[in-house]
Amino acid sequence: MMEKGYFITGTDTNAGKTWATIALMHYFKMQDKSVIGMKPVASGCFMMDGRLKNDDALLIQRNASLQIDYDLVNPYAYQLPVSPHIAGINNPVNLANIVGKFNDLKGLAEIVLVEGAGGWYAPLNDREAISDLAKALALPVILVVAIRLGCINHAKLTCEAIHHSGIACAGWIAVCTDPDMLSRDENIETLKTALNVPLLGVFPYLANANFGFLAEQLTL
Numbered sequence: 001m002m003e004k005g006y007f008i009t010g011t012d013t014n015a016g017k018t019w020a021t022i023a024l025m026h027y028f029k030m031q032d033k034s035v036i037g038m039k040p041v042a043s044g045c046f047m048m049d050g051r052l053k054n055d056d057a058l059l060i061q062r063n064a065s066l067q068i069d070y071d072l073v074n075p076y077a078y079q080l081p082v083s084p085h086i087a088g089i090n091n092p093v094n095l096a097n098i099v100g101k102f103n104d105l106k107g108l109a110e111i112v113l114v115e116g117a118g119g120w121y122a123p124l125n126d127r128e129a130i131s132d133l134a135k136a137l138a139l140p141v142i143l144v145v146a147i148r149l150g151c152i153n154h155a156k157l158t159c160e161a162i163h164h165s166g167i168a169c170a171g172w173i174a175v176c177t178d179p180d181m182l183s184r185d186e187n188i189e190t191l192k193t194a195l196n197v198p199l200l201g202v203f204p205y206l207a208n209a210n211f212g213f214l215a216e217q218l219t220l
């Protein structure tokens, strides 16, 4: 059933991965595709309906074109807002378990988006990182670059690391999370030549989320 899937990573935590994921969901829905998403590992969860849940996973669940069980969307929900390899010390991430759930999701919709956690080398357990999860899911990666001071270094390092992992990078999205960023356009221009993958869209700074508008900024 799945025609296309993407793994959404970022230059850092708080880079704009969730906003980009939801905008991508709207983008594909505008093309009359069925879309679902996953946030397989989430730190920083709260109790809701008798289990730990996370804001990113709830947003992904709510914006899907069909109803998906929370456990499929977010199999690892850790209470503490710290790195998963620490937050999950008593219930460590098992990649095979996530791959199994992802395979179930693949049967349900045309587009499946998976949001990572933190950046490319963020550790998930004592031996595996986000890069290993992307590889296990065999999905092309979309890199979300938060346009802030330091982003050129972060973006180049991440692109090289994705390439080193042997995974295809479908492109990058510029997300302007900082309203006071100086020389924003010049930075984006520099990134266009520095990164050897296509720019899929530029998200301007929005004081209030408007995912329909952000979806219109995308070209895949």
Ligand SMILES: Nc1ncnc2c1ncn2[C@@H]1O[C@H](COP(=O)(O)OP(=O)(O)OP(=O)(O)O)[C@@H](O)[C@H]1O
Pocket (backbone or CB within 6 Å): 010, 012, 013, 014, 015, 016, 017, 018, 019, 020, 056, 117, 118, 175, 176, 177, 178, 203, 204, 205, 206, 207
């Ligand atoms: N285009 C935008 N304009 C203004 N603020 C934005 C924009 N995109 C994202 N933000 C804000 O930046 C912050 C980080 O965004 P987001 O939650 O998407 O990052 P993330 O990479 O998913 O973070 P995490 O690592 O926690 O999953 C959020 O507070 C969000 O509200």
Ligand SMILES: [Mg+2]
Pocket (backbone or CB within 6 Å): 017, 018, 019, 056, 115
């Ligand atoms: Mg997020």
